[in-house]
């Protein structure tokens with residue numbers, strides 16, 4: 010059997026009970042969406058969501074201002090209501106969130122308790138801080154249940170949350186606060202990692218040292234370490250929450266009112282605030298939960314992402330809760346106290362669906378190849394991966410050792426901008442093959458196009474991964490920058506003369522029509538599933554006073570997928586006796602500008618960068634050098650061709 014036809018078929022027993030049981034059912038759904046696109050979506054919007062006022066059937070999709078589209082016009086609803094209130098009749102005593110702390114401490118929050126917690130939180134924001142519909146609230150939190158309460162509390166009162174990953178630095182946090190013009194920050198004193206406390210509130214303090222629009226800071230006291238309190242600005246959640254009422258009427262929201270912003274990196278400039286709106290987002294979050302993870306009423310589902318990323322938004326909080334599932338939230342790291350931690354948790358909670366990133370799988374594989382066999386993992390049915398390409402060896406270990414050859418693997422391809430999965434196997438329908446995202450989900454017109462012609466690329470030829478019709482959970486805009494929205498996503502590829510959404514990823518079809526994502530085509534790199542723009546890292550490095558020029562590229566990395574390689578030209582390299590010290594100093598600047606996730610593994614101090622005569626840096630050459638590959642490109646057009654050899658000598662020494 011050739012590599013491309015190595016197929017693994019779905020588990021027949023599990024398929025009997027699945028929502029989508031076979032490929033015929035998948036194809037029927039695809040066909041329905043092709044034949045009656047608006048009817049397809051209107052059907053699901055009616056079936057899946059509880060509307061305060063149903064949308065106008067004439068306004069299912071409004072493309073008149075494309076690419077600014079509107080879905081479900083005239084509809085009124087509330088996302089927190091979808092995630093909580095409507096489950097109370099049937100599920101008030103069901104676990105909504107099962108939380109496990111780093112140190113093994115546990116909390117189970119039922120739907121009724123979630124209702125009360127979120128309402129108190131919503132009342133606090135509204136009554137104590139004066140947060141109103143449309144206000145922006147930044148959430149800078151560890152993985153504790155209050156992070157989910159905070160998101161849902163914002164949704165309940167119509168405030169727009171912007172969750173900032175807890176690993177970002179004070180500078181990065183400040184940039185995001187300013188860009189969103191947030192008036193409130195919700196944070197925690199800190200949390201625990203590997204049995205030790207770590208702190209977040211001091212980072213907020215630094216972020217707010219300079220002028221920002223923030224008026225109030227709400228602090229959840231989680232680890233009770235000592236922190237500074239600024240009078241009149243900082244308030245203890247633990248105190249204020251005591252007196253809040255546990256009922257709070259959900260704000261009536263229009264389908265297209267903004268729900269949240271989430272900043273993500275692009276190939277140029279600063280991170281952009283990706284905007285998602287109410288109805289379309291929550292609809293697809295719920296539908297993909299049901300289709301791709303096939304979570305059943307009594308199942309326990311665990312996604313290991315951080316709520317600071319889109320995966321945490323859609324597949325820890327919104328998707329699972331919208332469908333009334335039990336979602337597990339974990340504060341710690343998967344390798345502490347050892348690489349058996351996740352499998353121990355799977356055994357203990359009888360987890361049925363487990364969703365994680367390839368980097369975590371590679372680490373768990375490397376550090377604890379045999380660990381899964383020490384635990385009872387028989388509850389598992391679906392294993393998911395997300396965020397970066399997975400390599401076949403890691404995939405096979407996941408399939409065979411973790412999944413016991415019994416579970417489906419769903420390699421889910423999507424992005425912050427897509428809101429939910431766009432290409433993924435259906436666990437009990439799609440025959441899968443290692444490291445392949447397979448087929449677009451029904452309703453998603455995902456196609457690999459030739460950027461020149463706008464035609465579908467032939468089998469085996471690389472093209473651009475596009476979506477040719479607007480779908481409900483797609484990005485609605487870049488906060489404060491409509492031009493950037495158009496340019497970033499609708500500027501590169503046209504099909505039949507009409508701009509289509511381009512993901513920024515390359516992809517290839519196999520003979521089955523399956524899609525394999527080959528990685529970014531732009532200057533975005535993916536380190537441990539974290540998306541970073543080279544421009545952003547370069548801007549940070551340039552803040553070092555002795556840096557004249559810099560170019561950053563990604564280099565393949567066994568565990569992280571990619572690592573960061575920087576080529577730096579110093580202003581004064583006279584004293585460059587101690588490269589290690591210089592490297593540390595540069596990484597210190599990155600740490601303070603962005604955070605630890607953007608630290609460079611390699612820094613080469615070079616006399617110059619390979620540039621064309623017009624001054625463009627030839628990154629392809631730098632990528633090849635970083636990988637240790639021969640240079641195949643013509644270097645004669647460079648301003649100074651000799652620089653390539655000099656760089657090679659330095660890197661190879």
Ligand code: PRX
Nearest residue numbers: 395396397398420421422423424425526540
């Ligand atoms: O390059 C693709 C990669 O992650 C990018 C999106 O990153 P972000 O917006 O941070 O969202 C991550 C979680 C959805 C994509 O442009 N990517 C995501 N999923 C996959 C992937 N690459 C390969 N295979 C995947 N399954």
